[in-house]
Amino acid sequence: MTEKIREIARRLLENGEVELVIGFEKGTIPLKSRPVFIEKPEEVEKLIWDGFCENNLATYLRRYRGRKVGIVAKGCDSRAIVNLIVEGQLNREDVYIIGVPCTGMYDRRKMIRDGKEEPSEDYLFLNCKTCPYPTPVLYDELVGEEVSPRDRDYSDVETIEKMSSDERWEWFQREFSRCIRCYACREACPMCFCEFCFVDENRPEWVEGGIHPSDLGFWNLGRAFHLAGRCVECGACERACPMELPLMVLNRKMVKDVKEIFDYEAGVSLDEKPVLGTFNPEDREDFIL
Amino acid sequence: MEKEFDPKIVAFLCNWCSYAGADLAGVSRLQYPPNPEVIRVPCSGRVNPFYILRAIYEGIDGVWVSGCHPGDCHYQTGNYYARRRFYLIKNLLEFAGIDRERLNFSWVSASEAGKFAETAKKVTERVKKAGPIDKLVKERYLND
Amino acid sequence: MKRIEKNKFYEKLNGMIGEYRVFAPSGDRYRYIEDVSEIRFDGLLTKMSPKAHFLPQEEELFRWDEKENIKVKDVNDRYIVFGMRPCEVRAVTLLDPTFDTEKFPDPYYINRRKNTIIISIACNEPLETCFCTSFGYGPFTKGDADLMLVDMGDYFLGEGDEDILNLFGFTDSEEDYKELKEKAESRIGRIEIEGIPEKLEQIRETDFFKKITQRCITCGTCTFLCPTCYCFDIQDRNRLNGGKRVRVWDSCMFKIYTHETSGHNPRYEEHRRMRQRVMHKFAYYPSLYNQYGCVGCGRCVTYCPVNFDIREVIREAGGYNG
Numbered sequence: 070m071t072e073k074i075r076e077i078a079r080r081l082l083e084n085g086e087v088e089l090v091i092g093f094e095k096g097t098i099p100l101k102s103r104p105v106f107i108e109k110p111e112e113v114e115k116l117i118w119d120g121f122c123e124n125n126l127a128t129y130l131r132r133y134r135g136r137k138v139g140i141v142a143k144g145c146d147s148r149a150i151v152n153l154i155v156e157g158q159l160n161r162e163d164v165y166i167i168g169v170p171c172t173g174m175y176d177r178r179k180m181i182r183d184g185k186e187e188p189s190e191d192y193l194f195l196n197c198k199t200c201p202y203p204t205p206v207l208y209d210e211l212v213g214e215e216v217s218p219r220d221r222d223y224s225d226v227e228t229i230e231k232m233s234s235d236e237r238w239e240w241f242q243r244e245f246s247r248c249i250r251c252y253a254c255r256e257a258c259p260m261c262f263c264e265f266c267f268v269d270e271n272r273p274e275w276v277e278g279g280i281h282p283s284d285l286g287f288w289n290l291g292r293a294f295h296l297a298g299r300c301v302e303c304g305a306c307e308r309a310c311p312m313e314l315p316l317m318v319l320n321r322k323m324v325k326d327v328k329e330i331f332d333y334e335a336g337v338s339l340d341e342k343p344v345l346g347t348f349n350p351e352d353r354e355d356f357i358l
Numbered sequence: 359m360e361k362e363f364d365p366k367i368v369a370f371l372c373n374w375c376s377y378a379g380a381d382l383a384g385v386s387r388l389q390y391p392p393n394p395e396v397i398r399v400p401c402s403g404r405v406n407p408f409y410i411l412r413a414i415y416e417g418i419d420g421v422w423v424s425g426c427h428p429g430d431c432h433y434q435t436g437n438y439y440a441r442r443r444f445y446l447i448k449n450l451l452e453f454a455g456i457d458r459e460r461l462n463f464s465w466v467s468a469s470e471a472g473k474f475a476e477t478a479k480k481v482t483e484r485v486k487k488a489g490p491i492d493k494l495v496k497e498r499y500l501n502d
Numbered sequence: 503m504k505r506i507e508k509n510k511f512y513e514k515l516n517g518m519i520g521e522y523r524v525f526a527p528s529g530d531r532y533r534y535i536e537d538v539s540e541i542r543f544d545g546l547l548t549k550m551s552p553k554a555h556f557l558p559q560e561e562e563l564f565r566w567d568e569k570e571n572i573k574v575k576d577v578n579d580r581y582i583v584f585g586m587r588p589c590e591v592r593a594v595t596l597l598d599p600t601f602d603t604e605k606f607p608d609p610y611y612i613n614r615r616k617n618t619i620i621i622s623i624a625c626n627e628p629l630e631t632c633f634c635t636s637f638g639y640g641p642f643t644k645g646d647a648d649l650m651l652v653d654m655g656d657y658f659l660g661e662g663d664e665d666i667l668n669l670f671g672f673t674d675s676e677e678d679y680k681e682l683k684e685k686a687e688s689r690i691g692r693i694e695i696e697g698i699p700e701k702l703e704q705i706r707e708t709d710f711f712k713k714i715t716q717r718c719i720t721c722g723t724c725t726f727l728c729p730t731c732y733c734f735d736i737q738d739r740n741r742l743n744g745g746k747r748v749r750v751w752d753s754c755m756f757k758i759y760t761h762e763t764s765g766h767n768p769r770y771e772e773h774r775r776m777r778q779r780v781m782h783k784f785a786y787y788p789s790l791y792n793q794y795g796c797v798g799c800g801r802c803v804t805y806c807p808v809n810f811d812i813r814e815v816i817r818e819a820g821g822y823n824g
Contacts, residue, residue: 098804250726255721278748294411323449345446349438358477500744
């Protein structure tokens with residue numbers, strides 16, 4: 070796979086089809102592959118593909134708007150690209166998508182904690198284990214064979230849904246009061262593309278700065294809500310979070326509800342409007358008094 | 359005797375329907391609890407879901423958003439969009455442990471004075487049942 | 503050398519809680535503990551550095567009531583910070599020239615600093631990401647700590663103020679930690695920082711910073727976890743019966759950090775923010791205080807979501823001719 074990616078990248082750069090290729094290279098710490106930006110054909114040897122390409126590269130695309138960019142995209146990255154196009158953040162013609170059918174990424178932090186060096190099924194990220202679109206949904210070229218979708222499983226969300234409201238609140242407080250507001254989740258997320266984030270608003274402010282549990286709650290709920298109907302479940306936020314908050318549980322709750330209530334999935338079709346940017350007169354309204 | 363809990367409720371009412379419904383309820387001398395404090399908005403679609411979040415953050419015990427019946431929006435489609443957003447923000451807040459009784463949504467037209475009074479009663483009862491809010495509330499007074 | 507049994511030391515420390523507020527490692531961060539049983543070392547370094555004691559993430563400066571009477575928050579408690587690593591101790595030393603200046607002394611920081619006893623623990627087994635020895639000190643440097651402990655298994659060796667050693671009841675010992683020290687130091691990777699400040703000034707306007715910043719997603723993980731980063735924001739909080747002014751952490755990596763009232767932002771582009779961070783530590787700090795602003799703890803390397811590696815950047819800067 071690595072060879073194939075290098076070959077395509079070299080061709081694209083040599084023919085001048087793209088200005089740069091965004092892919093992964095070997096990181097400087099164990100079990101980490103990191104984003105790399107290849108501008109010259111002779112640099113393509115840096116590119117690799119393995120089970121630790123955990124970042125979502127689509128997050129960089131907005132920086133290169135209007136320039137031709139090649140990007141190595143796994144299933145979720147491609148969904149993020151589709152969503153960016155649907156939401157008018159990107160032109161389809163500007164990106165050359167090197168699609169990589171993905172067999173899942175491994176949780177390096179968990180592996181390091183357990184002293185493991187070889188990846189195994191146990192260490193797959195939850196959203197990879199239950200990935201409905203491992204093969205890119207949009208690509209210009211596909212590297213390798215299609216990977217069959219895995220079964221969706223929202224049992225983590227359901228466990229919490231079953232609790233009483235006080236228990237849920239206790240869970241929410243326990244987990245999210247560890248937040249340090251570094252906004253790594255926001256920056257790692259390809260769908261967090263607001264020019265000015267609500268949490269930065271200060272004239273007047275939505276939420277005060279600092280680490281009062283209510284501020285942390287407001288920020289994390291606000292973030293999750295802004296991703297409702299956008300989140301493509303790539304898990305980049307959770308992987309970026311230095312405090313390892315279960316951010317994906319909130320996101321997955323929204324993904325699950327959007328699917329159940331409005332039968333919509335983000336980033337799978339260029340023709341569908343974003344779920345909150347449209348409506349159906351027959352939408353469910355069983356919550357209305 | 360212990361004083362009965364008197365909840366603070368913020369009601370975002372659409373100018374073209376529920377607000378007028380409230381007006382009519384008043385003119386018709388219908389009785390309803392005084393707890394909902396009304397904020398007039400041009401459309402339920404104007405109600406940013408973050409208003410709900412912010413109200414709770416400010417220590418409001420319950421939120422009530424009321425707009426036009428589907429199909430009757432003054433701006434044709436505002437309440438359709440709002441409906442989707444409200445469904446999700448309600449579910450998200452509930453998921454984080456905010457009691458469902460605090461989050462109230464209704465459709466009340468300008469002529470439904472009775473329904474307005476009924477809903478105001480219902481909302482107040484629901485919020486009373488949930489009790490004083492203690493989740494997600496930022497201090498309102500200087501303490502310690 | 504002086505020594506003390508571990509259980510005796512912890513017992514003594516436990517007895518001091520109350521008289522002192524004890525800030526100690528407890529999982530991913532340091533916390534003010536009620537009992538020594540809360541002390542938990544998850545690996546060598548906590549994720550969050552103990553700078554949160556000297557410069558809390560959210561700190562009230564003063565408050566006012568309805569009649570606009572102003573009350574300044576004073577810091578009178580006495581503190582012990584237990585379990586700091588030599589790099590973290592050095593980081594506090596590096597904060598001093600910023601907050602303890604002649605012209606603008608910061609009373610909050612200075613009081614906390616003055617009222618704090620620092621007890622550090624030397625690092626017997628440094629991490630792969632450590633590079634402290636590059637900055638002229640090492641895993642067994644006492645520095646500004648009042649007491650440095652060396653973990654010998656069942657007991658600690660102690661080095662520090664006579665008063666504090668006596669306070670805990672250290673006894674004399676023939677042993678020393680020379681061997682451990684050499685072993686630890688030999689394990690630590692070094693980066694070449696000779697001439698880096700001048701070099702960075704030279705390449706300030708080149709494409710170097712654009713190139714290295716491509717990967718950066720401009721979150722604040724590095725700066726929030728960094729023991730020497732101290733950027734903050736001042737905010738006013740209105741309450742129904744008055745208000746307060748607080749100081750909260752901020753990060754030079756955030757776009758909003760330099761967003762001016764006019765709307766102009768001199769560091770709108772990512773590489774300008776990165777340049778600030780790198781140069782602040784490796785060029786401005788040396789030129790202002792004759793010390794590097796980095797202590798080599800490696801937190802930013804370990805926790806960066808995209809593996810931006812400052813060691814590599816310094817190496818690349820050294821060899822950059824572009």
